[in-house]
Amino acid sequence: MSSAGKVLLIDDESMVRSAISQTLELESFDVLEYANGKGVIENLSIDWPGIIVSDINLPGLNGLALFEQVKQVDESIPVIFITGHGDISMAVSAMRDGAYDFIEKPFSNDAFLDVVRHAMEKRKLTLENRRLRQELQAQNAPGPRIIGNTAGVNRLRQTLLHVADTAADILINGETGTGKELVARYIHEHSGRQGNPFVAINCGAVPESIMESELFGHEKGAFTDAKTQRIGKLEHSNGGTLFLDEIESMPMSMQVRLLRVLEERKVERLGSNKGIDLDLRILAATKVDLKELSETGVFRQDLYYRLNVVRVDIPSLRDRTEDIPLLWQHFCLVATAQYKRESEPVTASRMHSLISYEWPGNVRELRNLAERYVLMGETCTFEFDQIITTNEHNPGVMTLPEQVERFEKTLLEQELTHQKGSIKGTMDALGLPRKTLYDKMRKYDLDKDFYK
Numbered sequence: 001m002s003s004a005g006k007v008l009l010i011d012d013e014s015m016v017r018s019a020i021s022q023t024l025e026l027e028s029f030d031v032l033e034y035a036n037g038k039g040v041i042e043n044l045s046i047d048w049p050g051i052i053v054s055d056i057n058l059p060g061l062n063g064l065a066l067f068e069q070v071k072q073v074d075e076s077i078p079v080i081f082i083t084g085h086g087d088i089s090m091a092v093s094a095m096r097d098g099a100y101d102f103i104e105k106p107f108s109n110d111a112f113l114d115v116v117r118h119a120m121e122k123r124k125l126t127l128e129n130r131r132l133r134q135e136l137q138a139q140n141a142p143g144p145r146i147i148g149n150t151a152g153v154n155r156l157r158q159t160l161l162h163v164a165d166t167a168a169d170i171l172i173n174g175e176t177g178t179g180k181e182l183v184a185r186y187i188h189e190h191s192g193r194q195g196n197p198f199v200a201i202n203c204g205a206v207p208e209s210i211m212e213s214e215l216f217g218h219e220k221g222a223f224t225d226a227k228t229q230r231i232g233k234l235e236h237s238n239g240g241t242l243f244l245d246e247i248e249s250m251p252m253s254m255q256v257r258l259l260r261v262l263e264e265r266k267v268e269r270l271g272s273n274k275g276i277d278l279d280l281r282i283l284a285a286t287k288v289d290l291k292e293l294s295e296t297g298v299f300r301q302d303l304y305y306r307l308n309v310v311r312v313d314i315p316s317l318r319d320r321t322e323d324i325p326l327l328w329q330h331f332c333l334v335a336t337a338q339y340k341r342e343s344e345p346v347t348a349s350r351m352h353s354l355i356s357y358e359w360p361g362n363v364r365e366l367r368n369l370a371e372r373y374v375l376m377g378e379t380c381t382f383e384f385d386q387i388i389t390t391n392e393h394n395p396g397v398m399t400l401p402e403q404v405e406r407f408e409k410t411l412l413e414q415e416l417t418h419q420k421g422s423i424k425g426t427m428d429a430l431g432l433p434r435k436t437l438y439d440k441m442r443k444y445d446l447d448k449d450f451y452k
Contacts, residue, residue, distance in 0.1 A: 080101050322355075332370050345418055
């Protein structure tokens with residue numbers, strides 16, 4: 001049975017506390033009990049998903065003083081006070097200061113649970129609105145955007161919102177073409193380091209012979225061709241973010257040195273004995289299972305665990321096919337602006353082919369096709385025909401009803417986009433009665449405001 005929410009219960013009378021706790025647990029609430037206010041605040045945070053039920057008279061730190069501390073953490077956490085007859089004036093005063101409600105002893109279980117449920121609903125709504133505001137701010141902010149509305153992309157966006165403005169090093173995992181550098185830039189731009197350098201290096205593209213100099217830099221005369229001093233990527237990204245793409249390609253000798261830099265946050269240029277303090281964040285990306293490589297000895301295990309403080313997984317495009325119409329529209333708009341060309345919307349049958357395709361090159365492959373479509377127009381038909389042919393040879397595992405629903409949703413999204421969210425225009429174009437259109441939009445969770 002799923003949890004109805006978290007309740008932090010504070011009462012110094014063990015019998016009362018036990019009875020209330022049992023009542024809540026029978027209704028599937030997760031209850032954490034306290035006999036007094038000591039240690040309560042340590043369990044709270046601004047995104048703590050629960051409510052507080054507290055006796056107003058407590059030994060030591062009383063309920064009102066505890067309430068003031070709770071408000072310092074998050075004033076929107078609902079606090080319900082349990083009062084005796086003589087404490088009602090105190091409880092009313094607490095409500096004026098922002099407490100959610102109070103309930104007077106003795107009380108019925110039904111009345112108590114009704115207050116708790118309403119408080120929990122309020123907390124869930126507050127956290128959801130806060131999450132949506134954060135997402136809106138992130139989406140409207142300048143710089144890289146994470147585009148998509150599927151569950152996988154929403155999870156990715158939520159993870160990034162939580163870890164972007166922290167000091168933790170991050171391991172980004174995703175197939176080729178999923179947008180690992182985009183995610184890295186998104187993290188950098190939404191962190192406190194955004195005004196400082198973002199330095200990217202592809203470990204698979206740098207020859208092993210110059211990798212050390214590229215990363216660590218060198219002093220003049222450090223080796224035969226070192227005619228001038230060179231600042232390495234690690235030092236150049238000081239104060240900012242260093243993105244190491246294809247980290248699995250880094251030579252073993254460099255892995256040893258990188259591990260030392262990560263642990264000491266110091267770098268020494270080749271030919272120098274002087275350590276340079278570093279204040280930087282490492283974002284590493286890989287398209288393979290680094291844990292598996294570390295277990296076979298191909299990648300250093302200690303470096304893997306040092307990099308894997310936080311892991312971010314990017315879903316492949318075939319796992320988020322419902323985002324394809326939105327991504328296609330975005331890439332076409334970007335290409336239209338870049339190349340100063342106009343382009344016609346693709347037909348519904350072609351969009352259906354795009355959605356049904358496996359996309360081995362992921363988002364990068366889709367973006368490239370969108371750019372060619374804007375540049376070449378109808379002469380790009382051959383590439384769509386190739387996708388259709390591929391789809392016919394790889395029909396996938398969707399049932400006919402699933403394919404029909406996907407096609408129908410694609411038609412609706414495409415027309416809503418074309419009509420800029422106009423219900424009347426969409427009705428006329430698709431020949432649908434208003435009620436039918438609204439029913440289908442509700443079925444596929446489509447909001448006309450999204451397409452304006």
